[in-house]
Structures are given as C-alpha cells and as structure tokens.
Amino acid sequence: MRFKLDANLGTRTQELIRAAGHEVQTVRSEELQGCSDQHLYEVCCSEERCLVTLDLDFSDVLRFPQADAHGIVVIRVPRNPSLALLVKSGRPVFADANSVAR
Numbered sequence: 401m402r403f404k405l406d407a408n409l410g411t412r413t414q415e416l417i418r419a420a421g422h423e424v425q426t427v428r429s430e431e432l433q434g435c436s437d438q439h440l441y442e443v444c445c446s447e448e449r450c451l452v453t454l455d456l457d458f459s460d461v462l463r464f465p466q467a468d469a470h471g472i473v474v475i476r477v478p479r480n481p482s483l484a485l486l487v488k489s490g491r492p493v494f495a496d497a498n499s500v501a502r
Contacts, residue, residue, distance in 0.1 A: 402470070404444045406453035407433040409475070412483050413452065425449065437464075445469055 403417050407427040417424045425447075427433050432440060437457050441464050444451045450471030451458060458464055459474045466472070477485060 402447070402449045404440075404447065404449040404451050406440070406451060406455060408454040409452060413475075416483075417452070424452075441469065441472075444472075 401422050403424045405414050405426045448470045452473045458472050
C-alpha cells in the first residue's frame with residue numbers, strides 16, 4: 401500500500417511503515433509542510449496514497465470524504481511516544497493494510 405506521512409510524524413513512523421512492507425513518502429521530503437489540509441488531502445487523493453497523521457482535523461469526514469480518499473489514518477498517541485509504543489499502536493493498522501493491498 402502507498403502512504404503519505406504528514407509533517408507531524410517523524411522517521412520512526414516512516415521506518416515502521418516501511419518495515420511492514422509499504423511504500424511511504426513524506427510531506428517534508430516533498431516540501432509540502434505548511435500547505436493547507438485541503439491541499440494535502442487533494443495531493444494524497446491524486447497520488448492514491450493513504451494519509452497518516454496526528455492532525456485530528458482529518459477525522460472530519462464531511463471536509464475529507466473517505467469515498468474520495470485512499471484512506472486517512474489519524475494516530476492518537478501520547479506526546480513523544482517511544483518506538484515500542486509506535487510499533488504496538490501501528491502494527492494492527494499497517495499489518496491489515498498488507499491484506500487490503502493484496
């Protein structure tokens with residue numbers, strides 16, 4: 401599956417997604433940080449990527465319809481989570497994405 405990692409997530413999350421066998425691009429690497437949520441949503445839709453973010457605004461299905469997207473994952477974790485917590489939190493999400501992508 402193809403993911404776009406929002407600027408509010410770092411390299412640990414990127415490594416977790418790649419370790420699960422997925423392709424991942426980042427907002428930072430594409431110099432999209434600071435763009436509007438709407439623009440980021442449109443980029444993800446056009447690139448057919450699932451957005452992974454900490455931004456609760458993306459949970460608003462009226463602003464960001466799921467039918468148009470290739471998925472939006474809003475992760476809720478405590479501030480400065482450990483790698484172990486990210487792995488534990490993300491494992492079910494990204495493991496399930498493997499079965500969906502096939």
